[in-house]
Amino acid sequence: MKVFFLCFLCSITFSLSAFASEEIITPSLSTIYDLAKEAVAKKIDADAKAKVQITPQNLEGRISPPACYSPINVELASERAISRNNMVKLSCNSPDYDYPWQMYISVRVEIQYPVAVANQLLSPDQIIGEHHLQVMYVDQYSLKGQFFSDTTTLIGSRVKRRVAKDSPVLSNNLCFVCKGDTVSIYAKTTNVEIKTLGEALRDGNIDEVIRVKNSNTNKQFDAVVIGVGEVEVRM
Structure with a gap:
């Protein structure tokens, strides 16, 4: 019985020491906002030319974060891809509570x-x-x-x-090559490029494969649209 009591006492002492060694912080709302924005920003997949605006929900007057043992845990509430509206979960062990403190904050993302x-x-x-x-x-x-x-x-x-x-x-809304247009037909090999004229047999846009007809031989074949009035035979 004494052994059990000593072990139990040691366990309590160890737990208190572990918390005592952690820094206690009282996060401001601006810190909460920054943590939520950072979590969302890490998962955004957007072109470098895009304008990205991340706006956390306004919590002024609605919540006062408690003291926390550092660090604060931050994670997205869902594994789905970032959308217009996203939910972020923040949590920490707090000396003010007997259980972990947590909160959810909505974060809006606009990508232009x-x-x-x-x-x-x-x-x-x-x-x-x-x-x-x-x-x-x-x-x-x-x-x-x-x-x-x-x-x-x-x-x-x-x-x-x-x-x-x-x-x-x-x-x-448009066609780079339109049906009936005269088109330049290019055929490339490692050592040579051949150019001839033909007729587009249907509309096509960049990188689309369309049917064309060689004006000299009347032979029909598939070609890739590479520009306005231009197609290429991939060999």
Whole structure:
């Protein structure tokens, strides 16, 4: 019985010593915000050109964090990918409580990408020129399709579907090669590049495979769209 009591006493003493060796901090709300933002930022997968804004929920007047044994544990409440609204869990052992303290804070994420948009109404069959476009930052959740980050790529392409002023010019709004167009056909090998003319047998955009016909031989084959009025036969 004495052995048991001594062991129990040693256990208590060890536990108290362990906590005593840890730093006690009283986190401010700004610290809570920074920890939550950092946890979310680590999981964001966005292009280097994107603008990212991370905004924690305002807790002013709603909560007063207790004293904590350092460090404060921070983790996302879900394993899913970062979305517009995210939940972060913070917890710590506290001398003020007999149990671990924890709280949840909502964190909003806005990611904007540079996008080529129409600076005027674009109508079907219109050929896009530099004066038709500008670059604006657009929220990723407003983009429903393949967009373009610069205007240069789009110059010379043809509008297939009406594009409203200030709207993103998406891949399905236009064609870089349109059905019936005369196209330059390139065929490359290690040592030589061959160029000939042909006819596009259907619409196509960058990196799409379309059917074309060689104007000299009338032979049909598949080719990859590489630019406005240009396709390439991959050999």
